[in-house]
Amino acid sequence: MAEPALPGAEADAAGLAVRLRGVTKIYDNGVTALGPLDLEVRRGEFVSLLGPSGCGKSTALRLIAGLSAPSAGSVDVSRHGARQHGSHGIGFVFQEPTLMPWASVRDNVRLPLKLAHTPARDADARIGDALDQVGLTEFAKAYPRELSGGMKMRVSLARALVTDPDILLMDEPFAALDEITRFRLNNDLLSLWRNLNKTVIFVTHSVFESVYLSQRVIVMTARPGRIGAEFRITASEPRGEEFRTSAQYAAHCREVSTALAPSYAGQAGA
Amino acid sequence: MRSPQDIVRILLPVVVFAAGLLVWELTVRAYGIQPYVLPSPLLVLKTLVADWPILAQSLGVTLLTTLEGFVAAAIGGVALALLFNQSKWLEYSLFPYAVILQVTPVIAIAPLLLIYLQQQTAVIVCAWIVAFFPVLSNTTLGLSSVDRNLAGLFQLYGASRLQSLLFLKLPAALPYILGGLRIAGGLSLIGAVVAEIAAGSAGAGSGLAFRIAESGYRLNIPRMFAALLLLSLAGIVIYGVLALISHLMLRRWHESAFGKES
Numbered sequence: 326m327a328e329p330a331l332p333g334a335e336a337d338a339a340g341l342a343v344r345l346r347g348v349t350k351i352y353d354n355g356v357t358a359l360g361p362l363d364l365e366v367r368r369g370e371f372v373s374l375l376g377p378s379g380c381g382k383s384t385a386l387r388l389i390a391g392l393s394a395p396s397a398g399s400v401d402v403s404r405h406g407a408r409q410h411g412s413h414g415i416g417f418v419f420q421e422p423t424l425m426p427w428a429s430v431r432d433n434v435r436l437p438l439k440l441a442h443t444p445a446r447d448a449d450a451r452i453g454d455a456l457d458q459v460g461l462t463e464f465a466k467a468y469p470r471e472l473s474g475g476m477k478m479r480v481s482l483a484r485a486l487v488t489d490p491d492i493l494l495m496d497e498p499f500a501a502l503d504e505i506t507r508f509r510l511n512n513d514l515l516s517l518w519r520n521l522n523k524t525v526i527f528v529t530h531s532v533f534e535s536v537y538l539s540q541r542v543i544v545m546t547a548r549p550g551r552i553g554a555e556f557r558i559t560a561s562e563p564r565g566e567e568f569r570t571s572a573q574y575a576a577h578c579r580e581v582s583t584a585l586a587p588s589y590a591g592q593a594g595a
Numbered sequence: 596m597r598s599p600q601d602i603v604r605i606l607l608p609v610v611v612f613a614a615g616l617l618v619w620e621l622t623v624r625a626y627g628i629q630p631y632v633l634p635s636p637l638l639v640l641k642t643l644v645a646d647w648p649i650l651a652q653s654l655g656v657t658l659l660t661t662l663e664g665f666v667a668a669a670i671g672g673v674a675l676a677l678l679f680n681q682s683k684w685l686e687y688s689l690f691p692y693a694v695i696l697q698v699t700p701v702i703a704i705a706p707l708l709l710i711y712l713q714q715q716t717a718v719i720v721c722a723w724i725v726a727f728f729p730v731l732s733n734t735t736l737g738l739s740s741v742d743r744n745l746a747g748l749f750q751l752y753g754a755s756r757l758q759s760l761l762f763l764k765l766p767a768a769l770p771y772i773l774g775g776l777r778i779a780g781g782l783s784l785i786g787a788v789v790a791e792i793a794a795g796s797a798g799a800g801s802g803l804a805f806r807i808a809e810s811g812y813r814l815n816i817p818r819m820f821a822a823l824l825l826l827s828l829a830g831i832v833i834y835g836v837l838a839l840i841s842h843l844m845l846r847r848w849h850e851s852a853f854g855k856e857s
Binding site for chain 2: 436437
């Protein structure tokens with residue numbers, strides 16, 4: 326018997342950020358939400374998980390984050406970043422901004438550092454950088470209720486970035502925003518991803534958003550969620566607004582939509 | 596800044612109050628009602644001034660009891676809720692007794708307490724029994740209404756139990772705790788009064804409620820009214836102060852602190 330490897334060591338060695346093998350999740354009520362699911366995400370890759378509501382894509386994200394344990398299979402997450410600066414190495418952005426209403430923007434972004442007992446001077450510098458990256462420097466002292474939906478989402482993003490994680494997990498982060506704001510945040514996210522060299526796993530139910538953002542789109546089936554199809558989006562980088570209107574974009578969207586359609590079969594109103 | 600409607604809203608109760616006093620005063624004069632049956636408002640006011648040394652001292656005693664009962668209720672209620680939040684077993688074991696204490700009328704418990712405890716202690720315990728439950732139940736509710744995703748975030752960043760409590764649960768529960776304290780303020784006054792009256796019937800005491808009971812035995816009805824007026828004012832002030840503290844603590848972030856417009 327080989328000794329059990331350190332968590333993440335295996336993924337690390339393969340140049341992967343995340344590796345899921347035969348992962349299933351069965352809830353306490355006996356419903357199988359997910360799997361079996363095999364998924365490999367390379368370091369630095371931008372991957373979208375696309376699927377209908379209830380297909381377990383958020384569950385997959387929570388498993389990767391360690392917020393919930395798989396019923397079977399193994400979840401292997403690279404600890405590359407964690408070793409570097411003693412942080413978790415994972416940033417999480419929820420569908421809701423999930424901010425603490427009693428704390429200012431600055432203190433909300435400070436939270437992960439505060440929990441890790443980061444020295445104040447170091448923390449202040451990182452918070453400054455994170456707020457700068459999302460363009461909210463002027464709003465550091467504002468309270469969440471004083472901000473628009475898009476700005477709250479930016480705070481949430483800054484909080485995820487402040488520990489400089491290798492992996493950014495995003496759970497339908499822009500679903501509740503209006504289209505113009507969403508487009509703007511899409512572009513900002515893309516430039517952050519290019520500049521900061523992060524691995525991004527992005528959960529969405531929007532075909533257009535997944536194609537626009539990702540290098541790879543993974544289409545998931547209805548519950549229990551499995552991988553239904555995979556597409557490489559080969560558009561050249563950097564992508565901008567002109568990509569949204571290109572024929573290539575339209576073609577990608579069409580093929581992804583076609584692959585997604587069976588996931589909605591049998592659903593009322595589909 | 597104030598609209599005419601706002602002014603009317605403030606003015607109306609004042610007008611009703613003044614009119615009520617006027618009718619009262621005129622009725623007493625017109626029918627020549629004796630002060631030991633119903634004193635006129637003016638006489639009550641005069642008595643309040645004339646008996647001020649006695650009444651002020653009694654007011655001090657009652658307020659001190661109320662304050663002690665309130666502080667005990669605030670600390671006890673929040674501490675119990677925190678314990679319950681940390682240990683389900685403790686909650687299952689003790690919560691029923693908290694409910695029993697709450698639903699048993701305190702006026703029936705007070706005479707018993709006076710038998711087993713020193714009078715001053717008994718009075719404070721009475722105030723505590725009446726006042727701690729809203730703090731306990733509100734704090735419990737607040738501690739368990741933490742946003743699920745925020746809790747997940749704390750878990751993701753490896754927060755300790757203490758960190759979760761200090762930085763997440765307590766701030767999230769603060770509006771609920773303050774709501775409980777606002778109710779507890781008035782209730783601890785009631786608890787103090789009930790205990791004083793129970794103690795007063797045993798022939799000892801010096802608080803405002805004792806003065807009311809004592810004045811009743813002596814048919815000094817104007818002083819009864821004057822003491823009642825003071826108690827009522829004390830209740831209003833306690834509520835006002837707690838509401839103000841609550842507003843100041845929540846005004847930057849909580850919905851309750853904003854008008855409907857914002």
